Amino acid sequence: xxxxxxxxxxxxxxxxxxxxxxxxxxxxxxxxxxxxxxxxxxxxxxxxxxxxxxxxxxxxxxxxxxxxxxxxxxxxxxxxxxxxxxxxxxxxxxxxxxxxxxxxxxxxxxxxxxxxxxxxxxxxxxxxxxxxxxxxxxxxxxxxxxxxxxxxxxxxxxxxxxxxxxxxxxxxxxxxxxxxxxxxxxxx
Numbered sequence: 001x002x003x004x005x006x007x008x009x010x011x012x013x014x015x016x017x018x019x020x021x022x023x024x025x026x027x028x029x030x031x032x033x034x035x036x037x038x039x040x041x042x043x044x045x046x047x048x049x050x051x052x053x054x055x056x057x058x059x060x061x062x063x064x065x066x067x068x069x070x071x072x073x074x075x076x077x078x079x080x081x082x083x084x085x086x087x088x089x090x091x092x093x094x095x096x097x098x099x100x101x102x103x104x105x106x107x108x109x110x111x112x113x114x115x116x117x118x119x120x121x122x123x124x125x126x127x128x129x130x131x132x133x134x135x136x137x138x139x140x141x142x143x144x145x146x147x148x149x150x151x152x153x154x155x156x157x158x159x160x161x162x163x164x165x166x167x168x169x170x171x172x173x174x175x176x177x178x179x180x181x182x183x184x185x186x187x188x
Contacts (some may be wrong), residue, residue, distance in 0.1 A: 006062040006177055007087040008033070009078050011096040011119040014068045022138040023071060023150040025162065026119075027093040030064045033170040042066060048084055050077040058178030063087070071119040075126030082127065092131040093173065093182070094123055097167070099146065102135025104156055104165040106187040108134050108172070120183055134166055134173070 010026030018024050039055035051066040067077030111129050114120040139174050141149050176182045
């Protein structure tokens with residue numbers, strides 16, 4: 001059991017035009033996590049339609065995955081990766097943005113619904129509901145249509161808050177996986 005494999009999936013959209021947008025918080029967490037773990041660069045893995053980096057978190061093997069399928073088809077990359085590397089759903093962690101949480105708030109839960117998030121809907125459609133979800137609050141703006149809001153970049157003030165949340169999330173994941181003890185958490 002010491003070398004349990006974890007699959008950590010950051011949801012986002014590929015391409016420069018989407019970098020640093022609210023919808024790409026999942027990718028940002030993986031970049032931060034890879035840097036923290038000194039895991040090296042992500043590389044394209046065509047057989048799973050994603051970018052991956054293999055690393056260790058404590059004594060556990062882990063694969064970090066950025067699906068390159070665009071948000072609404074994220075489940076395809078997750079499913080092909082988990083099947084190829086034989087990773088169970090209970091060791092799968094999916095990181096996404098959440099407009100229903102305050103900016104910078106982090107919520108970790110096992111199982112549940114998609115909450116209107118199309119990327120999570122795709123994952124649930126491909127893998128079922130029983131996996132870990134890490135949702136990071138990106139706030140919301142009732143004056144802007146949701147589909148436009150999630151594709152906007154953070155303001156400078158917001159970027160400071162979200163950067164802190166991203167770093168906090170990476171630290172929580174490292175600590176939890178090292179102890180082999182993920183648990184439901186909501187931060188302020």
